[in-house]
Amino acid sequence: MSDAELSPDEVRHVARLARIALEDAEVEAQRAQLARILGHMAELDAVDVEGVEPTFHAVTEAPLRRDEVRPAEASREALLEAAPREVEGGFAVPQVMEGDT
Amino acid sequence: MSAGRWLDAGVVGAADAVAAGAVTAEALVGEALGRLRSDPHNAVLHVDGEAALEAAQQVDAARAAGEALGPLAGVPVALKDNLCQRGTPTTCASRLLEGWVAPYDAHVVERLRAAGAMLVAKTNMDEFAMGSSNETSAFGPVKNPWDPARAPGGSSGGSAAAVAARLVPGALGSDTGGSVRQPAAFCGLFALKPTYGRVSRYGLVAFASSLDQVGPFARSARDGARLFAAIAGRDGRDATSADAPSADWEGACARGVEGLRVGVPRALLEGASAGVRARIDAALEALKDAGATLVDVTLPHAKHGVSVYYLVAPAEASSNLARFDGVRYGLRVEEGGGLDAMYEATRARFGPEVKRRILLGTYALSAGYYDAYYLRAQKVRTLIRRDYDAAFEACDVVATPTAPTVAFPLGERTDDPLTMYLSDVYTLPASLAGLPAISTPAGLSEGLPTGLQLVGRAFDEATLFAAAGALEKAFGPLPSPVPAGPGEHAGEEGAS
Numbered sequence: 001m002s003d004a005e006l007s008p009d010e011v012r013h014v015a016r017l018a019r020i021a022l023e024d025a026e027v028e029a030q031r032a033q034l035a036r037i038l039g040h041m042a043e044l045d046a047v048d049v050e051g052v053e054p055t056f057h058a059v060t061e062a063p064l065r066r067d068e069v070r071p072a073e074a075s076r077e078a079l080l081e082a083a084p085r086e087v088e089g090g091f092a093v094p095q096v097m098e099g100d101t
Numbered sequence: 102m103s104a105g106r107w108l109d110a111g112v113v114g115a116a117d118a119v120a121a122g123a124v125t126a127e128a129l130v131g132e133a134l135g136r137l138r139s140d141p142h143n144a145v146l147h148v149d150g151e152a153a154l155e156a157a158q159q160v161d162a163a164r165a166a167g168e169a170l171g172p173l174a175g176v177p178v179a180l181k182d183n184l185c186q187r188g189t190p191t192t193c194a195s196r197l198l199e200g201w202v203a204p205y206d207a208h209v210v211e212r213l214r215a216a217g218a219m220l221v222a223k224t225n226m227d228e229f230a231m232g233s234s235n236e237t238s239a240f241g242p243v244k245n246p247w248d249p250a251r252a253p254g255g256s257s258g259g260s261a262a263a264v265a266a267r268l269v270p271g272a273l274g275s276d277t278g279g280s281v282r283q284p285a286a287f288c289g290l291f292a293l294k295p296t297y298g299r300v301s302r303y304g305l306v307a308f309a310s311s312l313d314q315v316g317p318f319a320r321s322a323r324d325g326a327r328l329f330a331a332i333a334g335r336d337g338r339d340a341t342s343a344d345a346p347s348a349d350w351e352g353a354c355a356r357g358v359e360g361l362r363v364g365v366p367r368a369l370l371e372g373a374s375a376g377v378r379a380r381i382d383a384a385l386e387a388l389k390d391a392g393a394t395l396v397d398v399t400l401p402h403a404k405h406g407v408s409v410y411y412l413v414a415p416a417e418a419s420s421n422l423a424r425f426d427g428v429r430y431g432l433r434v435e436e437g438g439g440l441d442a443m444y445e446a447t448r449a450r451f452g453p454e455v456k457r458r459i460l461l462g463t464y465a466l467s468a469g470y471y472d473a474y475y476l477r478a479q480k481v482r483t484l485i486r487r488d489y490d491a492a493f494e495a496c497d498v499v500a501t502p503t504a505p506t507v508a509f510p511l512g513e514r515t516d517d518p519l520t521m522y523l524s525d526v527y528t529l530p531a532s533l534a535g536l537p538a539i540s541t542p543a544g545l546s547e548g549l550p551t552g553l554q555l556v557g558r559a560f561d562e563a564t565l566f567a568a569a570g571a572l573e574k575a576f577g578p579l580p581s582p583v584p585a586g587p588g589e590h591a592g593e594e595g596a597s
Contacts, residue, residue, distance in 0.1 A: 010359050010464075011460065014464045015460060017463050017467060018459045019421060019423075019441065019444040020445060020456055020460070021445035021446055021449040022449070023450070026453075029453070029474075030167040030456065030460060032315075034457065034460060034464070036462075037522070038461075041408040041411070041412060041417050041474065041478075042409065043408055044405060044408050044409070044477055045255045047481050047484070049352040049477060049484070052479045052483050052484060053480070053483055054479030055480075055483040055486055056311065056479055057311045057341075058297040058311060058533075058535020059297060059341050059487075059535065063340040064335065064337065064340060064343075065340075066337025066338060066342060071337075071338060073205070074205045075186050078204040079429075081204075082201060082430040082431075083118050083427065083428075083430065084427060084428070084430075084431075084433035085142075085433070087511070091428050093428055094435060094439050094440050094442070095439045097233050
């Protein structure tokens with residue numbers, strides 16, 4: 001089984017989509033492993049799937065609905081306690097828009 | 102008789118002893134805490150001593166007052182560290198969740214508490230349950246109690262090692278592609294991956310939502326059945342929770358296998374090592390001697406399970422793990438810059454295997470590759486499911502090894518992810534089809550445990566328990582990989 005073609009730029013692009021910062025050494029290490037893994041997966045190309053429906057989920061029945069009662073939930077305070085940074089009862093994040101003040 | 106001896110008596114043995122007044126819950130918990138705190142295998146990430154002792158005192162008080170006790174009253178149980186337990190750290194063995202304290206209980210944790218179980222510890226695991234050796238943990242690998250130079254399996258390696266080393270009589274793990282079954286095989290235990298939907302996923306940190314199930318580890322099928330009965334059942338907080346009737350799973354363990362048709366996919370067995378194959382042949386002969394019939398079956402698409410799983414599970418993981426973004430909980434890394442820079446710097450702290458899976462999943466779902474990889478994998482998943490449907494026309498359970506080899510040496514496969522993935526070949530197909538599967542001890546090969554995997558029809562866990570019970574009866578218990586606790590002695594049996 002030969003490796004799939006995968007360039008360092010493609011790895012950087014996917015990492016960007018996944019919002020993961022990769023160092024240059026990591027890009028090459030991941031590229032080599034992913035190319036090998038994807039190369040193995042090329043074996044699926046030989047399987048005849050003509051007319052076969054996908055199985056997105058093992059459960060084929062309609063999902064159950066819970067009773068129309070409000071479940072006991074963790075309090076707002078308890079949830080905010082876990083926040084890395086909290087401001088006025090909300091989750092604070094760094095600046096979103098470039099150039100905003 | 103001392104508490105240590107009762108702790109070694111297993112889940113049912115310990116529960117019976119507490120109910121009979123042979124030992125107090127407090128003494129049992131105290132003994133378990135002592136063992137957990139001196140664990141040499143790195144199986145344990147957090148010990149919850151105070152809360153567990155308090156819960157034990159409540160059990161002892163309830164017994165003294167003549168109140169009815171739950172089926173797990175006083176029994177120390179460990180939880181894989183991806184199960185939320187209110188007020189307790191839940192890290193998924195990741196830097197991203199280090200220090201996070203769960204604000205609520207998982208459904209299975211609520212159910213264990215209701216059954217009287219003592220929640221004593223959280224166990225080590227592969228980071229976010231991604232691994233087959235417990236080596237991707239941010240807190241170091243777990244050592245196999247049978248040979249500390251070898252992997253305990255993964256991803257629930259800490260739970261398996263804790264039960265094998267007799268720190269606790271039972272534990273919960275989670276299984277997405279084999280993560281309770283393979284460590285059970287490597288550590289000489291019983292484990293069950295329930296039918297998808299049998300056990301609520303509420304409060305289980307999500308990895309691959311169409312595959313994840315919580316399952317028990319124990320040293321016998323009956324002990325596993327006691328734990329399974331406590332955690333199974335409908336829960337409105339998980340939309341995929343099934344409304345399936347329960348069964349007498351403990352009773353099933355003694356039912357025998359007279360007339361049971363065991364399907365054997367001979368071609369698949371060729372992939373196992375000679376030592377494992379010899380033990381599987383012996384297990385199949387033992388089932389035959391106990392009254393079962395062996396039937397040849399074929400699962401022609403099972404060999405594609407590795408490719409299908411390692412597209413589907415990472416795709417789901419890439420979505421599920423998007424929540425670890427440094428905003429609401431867990432680690433945040435800010436190195437200057439705006440929101441995107443914060444996301445990227447925070448998520449750079451995932452370990453290499455978690456990064457690999459997120460990248461793989463993101464790639465498989467990205468424009469231009471979705472049809473070729475993700476959609477094609479889901480179609481082959483249908484073919485794998487149909488193989489089982491066809492096999493179950495001719496048999497009641499499908500038997501294979503749980504893993505192709507015995508426990509491999511730590512470090513042997515960490516630089517070779519594809520080889521690590523390929524070692525999951527036997528457990529992945531049942532996960533993709535949502536079917537229940539057990540691993541039950543098939544004896545030792547060169548001094549290390551092997552596991553027989555049996556896959557059953559959806560919601561027919563009872564038949565799996567019957568087969569595991571019959572095999573235990575034929576083979577007898579495995580020796581213990583660890584010496585008896587200080588001052589303990591062998592030769593005493595059962596509660597009376």
